[in-house]
Amino acid sequence: MAASLNVALLGYGFVGKVFHAPLLSRTPGLILHTVVSRDAGKVHTDLPQVRVVADADEAFADPAIDLVVIATPNETHAPLAMAALMRGKHVVVDKPFTVTLEEAERVIAQARASGRLVSVFQNRRWDADFLTVRQLLGDGALGEIAEFHSHFDRYRPQVAQRWRESDVPGAGLWYDLGPHLVDQALQLFGTPLAVQADLARQRTGARATDYFHVQLRYPRARVHLHAGSLVAGNGLRFAVHGERGSYLKHGLDAQEERLRAGGMPGDAGWGRDPQPGQLILAGEDGTLIAQTVDSLPGDYRHYYSAMRAAIVDGMPLPIAPEEALSVMRLIEVGIRSADEHREIPFA
Template sequence: MGPAMKTLQVALIGYGFVGKVFHAPLIAHTEGLNLHTVVSRQPDVVAAAFPQVRIVAEADAAFADPAVDLVVIAAPNSAHAPLAEAALRHGKHVVVDKPFTVTLAEAQSVLAHAERSGRVLSVFQNRRWDADFLTVRKLIASGRLGEVAEFHSHFDRFRPRVADRWRERDEPGGGLWFDLGPHLLDQALQLFGMPQAIFADLAQQRAAAKTVDYFNVLLRYPRRRVVLHAGSLVPASGLRFAVHGTRGSYLKHGLDGQEDRLRAGGMPGEPGWGTDTQPGQLTVDEGGTLRTGSVASVPGDYREYYRGMRAAIMDGRPPPVTPQEALEVMGLIEMGIQSSLERREIAL
């Protein structure tokens, strides 16, 4: 038997939707991590789910606690940068939920704080560990699609009513481009690297919308074209990925089921966790004949992100999402806004 695994003590700032549904259960079910503190103004809600956790009302109490190793920030987007910088000043390692910040300048400032403190900084990009994305990544790498010519990534919803919540208000970091844009941009960069240019159409389609609730974004590469799309008035599309290459196409409908299971109170690691019940369809060119069949999905597991964070802190490995990757996404978020406002393509 080797030495006992050191358990990292984690403080979670924010117990709204993202903190409650994603971060708290993932931290609690990742070996070598312990949910030590939750910063929330709803102590009864937290205590009902995690009775053993220390609950404080202010983030400063978590920052000042010498027992805390890692701070996870799941507060509203506009608070990401100041909270991250404060945690780093207190010598804590930091995970920020996406988007990293609300401006590229803020992102660069947070990164400078991390470099000065010598602490690990990362952004939570859980959708790198979606079953559908892992399957697409494996298929492209295998060469079965040939050289990818077109890549379409959709994350559509049917939410005709505008909810009264900060994500749907006209405030820094609000709207669909900041909510889903970071996921789709990060996945595209993981597959293809930085594009040559971006052309973005950001819109408000619902009558009562106060901020962006639709985007259609084109990333231009030398020959390849990547289209990222999200709408709020899409009752029945269901398309997640369409990938077309010189040897074949892959079509995937339906979302990874991990979020739905977490929303329903499921716990990471349960039987069947991360399996995809709706396999994609692969069409390949076999000597001039197109043949179509289903493709078994690679299982997904969002805990891989937190396992990677633990390895980064304990073993000095690169974090699962590096600060440079976070900066690249923030740069594209800003350029997308500029492109939409100016109605033109922005070269990188």
């Protein structure tokens, strides 16, 4: 394979350690060259061969670095991306791209001014279940869609002492899981006519949003995006209802669980979904017939493979800047809708 790219990973907390480092280490054509972390021992326990520096500026100044991946707290995304771009590096930012739409616009403008590429890491476009839903809708298996329900529920009754659950900019579930569900919905249905959002703090002692229910209104379809922190027994991931039938999927994509357990991308069975979905279609006589549907295989490395191809070969970015802007715009409109307790026009 032609030209390998040297990558600097900023941050070695949960996201950097569990997601980005394994994916970068197992994507052909990418070399995890440097990690920016104040805990070199933690990094070297997992990655003994990787250079560790304590300051992002040291990585930005290194001429050997081609691509910077930002996996730091959300409110640092925009300033770090701006600094890396100004030093001539290509940039990947973990979701959310930024904390505000205005920040997102400035980062994209800086990328254009610097002649460098910037993209947001939306790994869940490569979830097995989402790939399957996308194929079913693309094939027209369910006919025109009337309802689309996308859930990402958890049971975490205790408020953790971490920045994601603190009262700081960019914290809370709407910034954590919202960008995933919003991005998937925009990919499937395009720009909605309007947004109505309910954001709440439901757990005792919650300091940030830990629940959201958001409806995207289209001419016919209604798209419901939902995440809660006190859901012990649901397990629904997708429920899609159309003129010809329904598709139901329970259980989350298995890649995150395997990464948490120390698995590596490319291991045997990687990306396979152990819990098939159910397709319920109406026969010619109106009888409903249910069948099991195995999910397409998922692989988060496809994001980084496409990012490398964009930098080296001039191929399209895996997630274009305009797509990042659309997600941030909807995130902000959702906050406004919740604050004002009303539906907000979007299109």
